[in-house]
Amino acid sequence: MAFFANAAMADSFVIKDIRVEGLQRISAGAVFNVLPLQVGDEVNENILARSARILFKTGNFQDISLARDGDILVVQVSERPSIASIELDGNKSIETENLMQGLSQAGLSEGSVFQRVTLDRLKVELERQYIAQGRYGARVEPEVKPLPRNRVAINIKIKEGDVATISKVDIVGNTVFTDEELVENFELKESHMFSFFKGDDKYSREKLSGDLEKLSSFYQDRGYVNFRVESTQVSVTPDKSEVYITANISEGERFTVNEVKLTGDLKVPEADLRRLILLRSGQTFSRSLVTTSNELISKRLGNEGYTFANVNGVPSLSPAGDNTVDVTFYVDAGTRVYVRRINFLGNTKTRDEVLRREMRQMEGSWASGQLIENSKVRLERLGFFKGVTVETPRVPGEDDQVDVTYSVEEQPSGSIGASVGYQQGTGFVFGANLSQTNFLGTGNRVTIAANRSDIRDSISFSFLDPYYTIDGVSRGYSLFYQKTDISEDDVISNWASDRLGGNLTFGYPTSDISRLSFGIGFESVTVYGSRRSPLQVWELVGYDLYEANINGAFTQSEDFLNFPLTGSWSISTLNRGVFATRGSSHTVSLQITSPGSDLEYFKSSLQSQKYFPITQDWVLRLRSELGYLDAYGDDDKPPFYEHYYAGGFGSIRGYEDRSLGPREIQSAYDFGDPRAIGGNFLAEASAEFIFPMPFVKDSRSFRTLFFIDAGNVFDTHRKDEYGFELSEMRMSAGIALSWITGIGPLSFSLSKAFNDQPGDDVQSFQFSLGQPF
Structure with missing residues (x-):
């Protein structure tokens, strides 16, 4: 900034007019709004100097001069240039959008005033x-190009x-633990065989800070209360390609717990809170146990409405x-908080x-942390949402009220439309369907389907209202009709059945996680046999096998009318309705x-699954299913069309759908290879290691x-040939992918059968639409 004045300006004068010169983009009005002078003011050298500084602080000018022309004040300015464009070149690790945002926050954006x-x-x-x-070799080279x-x-x-x-991570000062033990849990590693894949040998200041925190926690969790990191040195080689890290530490002495105290405004019985303290007298001090105890006590108070309780466990020598410490837990329960309003955001389709x-x-009622969390879990179990988050902001101006949001x-919860596709084992399928687990946002489940394939026509309708009553009693009903044609020689089955039926089901909640269900139905079944039918079919329909083969007739059939009664008990602690990551579910049905009824039989099953989180991203899922079918009363055998089948998705992947198990009993008049006809006892188990999908940010x-x-x-009933034996359990392993699309869950698997036997139908690649795992 330069300030010029003629000799006359040494004396004060009264401004009769103000003239601004040198403006290009900035208006004169913008200058007058900032300039603390106006016509009629008496000014001197000091006042003019102060006014020039005020103008300069706007940042719009790179040079300002004030001069006197008689009684006219002349303001001569030289504007700073404006930024016409900003271009970034060469950035990869930091996204352009983030860099541009940072530039804008620093005052560099298109249209703004440029300041070097x-x-x-x-x-x-x-x-x-x-x-x-x-990236020690990084260089940032800005270039400023003048424009008209x-x-x-x-x-x-x-x-x-x-x-x-x-290249090297050194810990100096450790005597109790080796370097290998201390750096085992570090995120930063020395270069090793798999570094090119894991990238854990790339230096980062933030990661080093985190590793030092882990080092401190490691010692303090083992009783070293006075542990501290004295200093850290990061050395870089001259070519800036390698880093050497050295951490100097002081271990101190190991301490045990002498006395555990609880003091403050407890609000609940002291005995209830003491049970939540994990530290005991005589135990080695552990900072993590103190932190966990703080959280448990806070949650316990939160369940009683003290949402903002503050608990702090403090060790003192x-x-x-x-070498002992006393640990005192200071409790400040605060004021009991009540819920003013519960709000929902993001449910554009699902009704409030x-x-x-x-x-x-x-x-x-008072805000209970447990009830708020239980409500969140119940929303996640619906299967309608990718994710659910909850916040409890305070009500402005109120100390004892919160809103729960x-x-x-x-996420997609079904599909509506027509379809033309191909299904393994059935051929081309043409159909129209509506399948919604959240029909029109009501939470009701509706399925209407009409399908036609090479061998089968079917139509079905089902409806379930999970809240038929306000207490959570559910009611569901369904109707179905199916007709199968096996008149072709190349069909996949040796028998066919036409079915017409329906059922009515009621479910009763016994707790937040368990439910009893009861149902009654009717089913009219007509069973047909083909020229390749096994003896079990001919025994059931009472048809002469020889005549069927000679005449090529397919009209012989038998009709059955049954009235099945169903009952089931289920319990579920899964955290999500689709793609759960923790919890378990078990269902027993009969x-x-x-x-x-024309036939007397019963069918029972047990289905279980449990998720075991291994890390934040990896989960182990164990699944098992047992099923047993048999006759009672005057019938010796259950109907074969109710048999269990194994193989394919939801069963044993790597084997064709419904291809495992007992085979048909053939006679001299049968044609082709014996085919699977199912059995009355099913045993299945699976272990799945779930891992995040690479390169996908949102894997929900x-x-x-x-x-x-x-x-x-x-x-x-055929124990000699197909009775249960562990050696007959088929096994497979592979990798699978499931994706929730707008038309339903789409699943693929690539697998290898381990112990397939002659006659087994193996299938390495399989897919399914509508069945997630």
Whole structure:
């Protein structure tokens, strides 16, 4: 800034007019709004100097001079150029969008006033950011190109360079634990065989800070209360390609717990809180146990409405000087908090009442952390949402009230439309369907389907209202009709059945996680046999095998009318309705034909699954299923068309759908190879290692896993040939992917059968639409 005045300006004068010269983009009005002078003011040298500084602070001018022309004040300015464009070149590790946002926050954006000092400061900061990533060779070279009309174009060229690799991590001062034990849980590793894949040998300042926190926790969890990191040195080789890290530590002495105290405003019985303290007298001190105890006590108070309780466990050295500490838990319960309002965000399709009926936390009652969390879990179990988050903001101006806000992200819950496709084992399929687990946002489940394939026509309708009553009693009913044609020689079955039936089911909640269901139905079945039918079919339909073969007739049939009664008990602690990651579910069911039915049989099953989180991203899922079918009363054998089948998705992957188990009994008149006809005893088990899908940021709609399947179907009425034996359990392993699409879950698997036997139909690649795993 320069300030010029003629000799007369040494004396004060009264301004009769103000003239601004040198403006290009900035209006004179903008200058007058800032200039603290106006016509009629008496000014002197000091006042004019102060006014010039005020103008300069706006940042719009790179030069200002004030002069006197008689009694006229002349303001001569030279504007700073404006930024016409900003271009970035060479950045890869930091996205352009994030860099542009940072530039804008620093005052560099298109249309703004250009200041060289801001650009220089930003250059230094960008290089620091790259150094923090371990890119010590990074260079930021800004180029400013003048343009007409007092504008500039900024081109920032970035040479990121490579991330320096870690050659050595040294811990100095450790005597109790070895370097290997201390760095085992570090995120930063010395270069090793798999570093090119894992990238854990790339230096990062943030990761080093995290590793030092882990080191501190490691010692303090083992009783070393006075442990500290004295200093850290990061050395870089001259070519800036390798990094050497040295951490100097002081271990201190190991301490045990002398006395555990609980003090403060407890609000609940002290005995209840003491049970939640994990530290005991005589035990080695552990910082993690103190932190966990703090959280447990806070949650316990939160369940009683003290949402903002503050609990702090503080260790203090025992005055006896015997390497013991007293741990005092200070409790400040605060004020009991009540829920004013429960809000829902993000449910554009699902009605509020569907979400509200899942609430266990009520408006007007005190805020219970457990009930709020239970409500969140129940929303996730619906299967309508990718994710659910909950917040409890305070009500402005109120110390004892909060609002509870659940934010949901909806996902596809069914499909509507017509379809033309191909299904393994059935051929081309033409159909129209509506399948919705959240029909029109009501939470009701509706399925209407009409399909036609090469061998089968079917139509079905089902409806389930999970809240038929306000208490959670459910009601469902269904109707179905199916007709199968086996007149062709190349069909996949040796028998066919036409079915017409329906059922009515009621479910009763016995707790938040368990339910009893009962149902009654009717089913009219007509069974046909083909020229290739096994003896079991001919025995059932009472048809002469010889005549069927000679005449080629397919009209012989037998009709059955049955009235099945069903009952089931289920319990589920799964955290999500689709793609769960923790919890378990178990279902026990029984179906038995009632008196008056043409056939007397019962069918029972047990289905179980449990998820075991291994890490934050890896989960182990174990699944098992047992099923048993048999006759009772005057019947010796159950109907074969109710048999269990194994193989394919949801069963033993790697084997064709419904291909495992007992084979047909053939006679001299049968044609072709014997085919699977199922059995009355099913045993299956699976182990799945679920891992995040690579390169997918939001994996809530995807599931990738490694699996091992085992199982088979057996016939206890043909024990000599197909009785249960562990050696007959088929096994397979592979990798699978499932994806929730707008038309339903789409699943693929690539597998290898381990112990397939002659006659087994193996299938390495399989797919399924509508059945997630």
